[in-house]
Amino acid sequence: MPPQPTELVKLEASAFSGPLPHPDLLAKFNEIIPDGAERIMAMAERQSAHREKQENRVIDGNVRSQTRGSYFGFILSLVAILGGLFLLYQGKNIAGLGAIISSIAPLAAVFFVARRAQENERADKAAALQARRSR
Secondary structure (H helix, E strand, O other), X not given: OOOOOOOOOOOOOOOOOOOOOOXXXXXXXXXXOOOHHHHHHHHHHHHHHHHHHHHHHHHHHHHHHHHHHHHHHHHHHHHHHXXXXXXXXXXXXXXXXXXXXXXXXXXXXXXXXHHHHHHHHHHHHHHHHHHHHHO
C-alpha cells in the first residue's frame, strides 16, 4: 500500500499589549516612514506628560477645594459656638446649648465617619495585598 499524503499545518500566534506598538512593528514603521519609530515614541512621551499634568491639576484642585471647605466649616462652626455662648450669656440656656451642640455634633460625626472610611480602606488594601502575595 502506498503511503498516504499528510498535511502539516503550522499555526503561530502572538499577542502584545501596551500603549506602544510591538518593537517589530516599530522597526517596520522606520522602513516605511523615516524616523517613524522615533516619532511614535515622542508622541507617546508627549501624551504621557500631558496626562500627568492633567492628573496633577485635578489633584491640586481637589486639595485646594478640601482645604477651603475645611476653613469654611471651621468658620461656620466657630460662629455657631460663639452665638451659642452669647445666648448662654444672655440667659437663654436652652437656645445657647442647642446652638453649641448642633454645631459640634456634625463635626464629630464627620470625624468618626472619615475615620471609619480610612480603616475600611486600609483593611481592603491589606486584603488585596495579602491576596496578591498568596498567588
